[in-house]
Amino acid sequence: MKILAFAGSTSSTSINRELVKFVLKSFPDEEINLIDLNDYSMPVFSVDREKKGFPDEAHRFLKVIEECDVIICSLAEHNRAYTAAFKNIFDWASRINVKVFQNKSMFLMSTSPGSYGGGNVMNLAKTFFPQFGAEIKDTFSLPKFYENFDLESGVINPDMLKELSDKIANFKVQIKN
Numbered sequence: 001m002k003i004l005a006f007a008g009s010t011s012s013t014s015i016n017r018e019l020v021k022f023v024l025k026s027f028p029d030e031e032i033n034l035i036d037l038n039d040y041s042m043p044v045f046s047v048d049r050e051k052k053g054f055p056d057e058a059h060r061f062l063k064v065i066e067e068c069d070v071i072i073c074s075l076a077e078h079n080r081a082y083t084a085a086f087k088n089i090f091d092w093a094s095r096i097n098v099k100v101f102q103n104k105s106m107f108l109m110s111t112s113p114g115s116y117g118g119g120n121v122m123n124l125a126k127t128f129f130p131q132f133g134a135e136i137k138d139t140f141s142l143p144k145f146y147e148n149f150d151l152e153s154g155v156i157n158p159d160m161l162k163e164l165s166d167k168i169a170n171f172k173v174q175i176k177n
Contacts, residue, residue, distance in 0.1 A: 001175070003027055004068035004104075005034045008086035008121075009076035010041075015145045016074035016118075019111050022154040023072055026168045035064060037085050045091040058092035065102050070175050071134070074109035080120035090132075099133030106134045107171045110141050117143030137174040138167045 005024055007016035024032055042055040065071070076083050082090070093100045108125055110118025122141050129136060140163065142148055148157040155161040 001027075001070065002031045002033065002068045003070050003072055004064055005032060005072045006037060007074050007076065008037070009083050010036075010038045010085040011076070014076065015111050015113070015149070016076045016109070018149065018151060019074045019109055019142060019145075020072060022149075023074075023107070023109070023164070023168060025154070026165075026172075033064060033068065037089060040089050041085070042088060042092055045088055045095070050095055054096055055092060058089070058096055061089055061093050062097055062100070062102075065100065065104060068104060071101060071104050071106040072109075073106065074111060075118060075121045075125055077110060077112055077118040077121035081124060082121055094132060101129060101132055101134035103133050103135060105171075105175045106136050107168070108134075108136050108139045111145045111149070112143070113145050115143045117141035117145075138171045140164050140167050 005020050007014045007020050009016050020034065024034065040057040040061050042057045043049055075086065078084065090100060106129065108122070110122040112118040119141055122139060126136060126139060142155065142160060148155060148160055150156045155164055
């Protein structure tokens with residue numbers, strides 16, 4: 001199985017990337033492609049720019065999705081929505097293929113330093129991603145990242161670790177069927 005993984009952030013210190021990397025440890029025998037959204041930087045989407053053609057990066061983003069079997073991502077939240085970087089990539093890609101996620105199974109996550117754990121962006125994605133070809137199999141939100149996560153150990157809150165472990169196990173069952 002080929003897993004595409006990414007954080008919806010371009011920050012060099014992305015906590016969402018740390019959460020993705022932790023979850024990927026639960027898939028030791030799978031082929032993993034952990035991408036960095038910085039490698040897909042493009043001009044800000046506009047209809048005028050679209051008329052001049054699509055950036056190669058948008059095609060490359062769609063290609064990595066095409067080549068995977070499942071997607072694991074964790075979305076950063078900026079002002080209760082997607083980061084500008086992720087939204088821009090998504091906008092360009094969706095103009096090429098409205099089914100950006102190409103009917104791939106997805107484990108969708110979010111985390112933030114606050115107590116809502118990126119819940120706003122999670123709710124936004126749960127509503128809209130299926131319309132763009134995501135088959136969201138399960139979700140997980142980690143609140144208060146700096147209290148509940150250690151860079152060496154991962155999720156350190158026992159209740160949240162159990163919840164995440166159960167959701168990963170459920171995801172594995174769903175994608176094998």
